[in-house]
Amino acid sequence: MKSPILIVEDDTAVRDSLRMVLEIYGYAVEVFASGEALLTYKNLGGSRCVILDVNLPGASGLETLARMHAEKIAIPAIVVSGRANRDARAQAEKLKALAFFDKPIDIDALLTTLHALGT
Structure with a gap:
C-alpha cells in the first residue's frame, strides 16, 4: 500500500x-479534523506529505507543523488557508512548507506540487 497523504482540515x-x-x-489519503488528531x-x-489548514480548532496548522518539527517528524508539508496573510505565509516558509495555497485550492497546482515530491 502507498504511503498516504494526510489532510488536516476542520471543514x-x-x-x-x-x-x-x-x-x-x-493517492491514498487519511483525513483529520484537527492538528491534535494528526499528531496521534x-x-x-x-506518510508522503501533510496538507494543513492554517485555521484549525485548537492548535493551528502552523502550530501543528512547528510541533512536528520539534518532535523531529520530517514529512513534507503543504499549508492552505482561506484567510491567508503575510505573517502566516512567512511562518509557513520559516517552517519549510513546500507550498502555501489560498482556498479555494488550485487543484492543478496542488497536483503539480505532489508530483514534484515523486508521489
Missing part, C-alpha cells in the same frame, strides 16, 4: 472534497 465539506479529488488521482496518527512519520 468537513472541504476535507471530503479534497480527499475525493486526491483519491481519484490515485501512528504512521505519521511514514
